Structure formats: structure tokens, C-alpha cells
Amino acid sequence: MSRNCIVGIDFDGTLAARCHPYPAIGRDLDAAPWLHGLVHNSRVTLVLWTMREGEALIAAVNWCRLQGIYFDGLNEVPGQGEWTNKTDGPCRKQHFSVLVDDCALGCPIRRPALIGWIGEDRGQLEKPFVDWNDAGPMLIRTVKMWLDAHPEEA
Secondary structure (H helix, E strand, O other): OOOOEEEEEOOEOOOEOOOOOOOOOOOEOOOHHHHHHHHOOOOEEEEEOOOOOHHHHHHHHHHHHHOOOOOOEEOOOOOHHHHHOOOOOOOOOOOOOEEEOOOOOOOOEEOOOOOOEEOOOOOEEOOOEEOHHHHHHHHHHHHHHHHHHOOOOO
């Protein structure tokens, strides 16, 4: 059995700009080009890891599909319950080899220019978000290093 590199990806502030009022979806942050190669790698498990649930989660998943981003898991790592012996629902803490989240320590962040207001009431400035110009290459390098360190078993 081969081990997969499990990549958790946050939604708001990572794939789409944070937008208020929640659960509105902000603009595309251009992550798709970096994620397309991972989506098609059989040794990578891509998990959408977000606070969204219900209709808000469905809206995020549909938005991602329009960008060509497909996930193996939604708010849980497929099969994790089997190796953690958790039988009464998803584990509270999911295991990721790599996590990309605008709130994660070390994640490259871009601070938007203070020239544009978002929202009809012009009362919300866009929040800081993942800078995919730096995070994309970092993610690809990290996944490659993980896969090199964990070769497929024969």
C-alpha cells in the first residue's frame, strides 16, 4: 500500500478572498494553476479544510469546480478514521502532510492595497490573503520533497 501526501487547503483567504458578509465568496486568488498538477497526481490526496458547512460548503465546492479544482475529501481526510480507530464520525483533528491556510504560521501573505472597498456598503476592506506567487512554488517543492522522502512501496 502506498502512502499519499495529504494536502489540506483552506478556502476563505486561501482559494478565494475573504468576503463579508459571510458566506459570500470573494475573488479568485489564482491558486488553481498551482493545484492542477496536484489534483492529477495519484500520490496526492487533496482535502478542502474549511469552517464552511452545509450550503456554504456546497457553494465553495461548486466555486472550486468552476476553477478546475477537485478534492478527495471535504473537511476530513478520507480513511483517517480507519487508522485512528475513530468510529463515531470524523476525527476532530485531521492529519495533513501539508496545510495551506492564510492563518498558518509561515504562509506567504499579501496585504491588499488600501484603495478598494468591498461590499455594497463600502464598509469592508479586503482582508490579507495567501500570496500564491510565493505559496504556489513553496507548495510544489514541499509536496515533491515529501514524495521523495516517502517512496511508493512495491
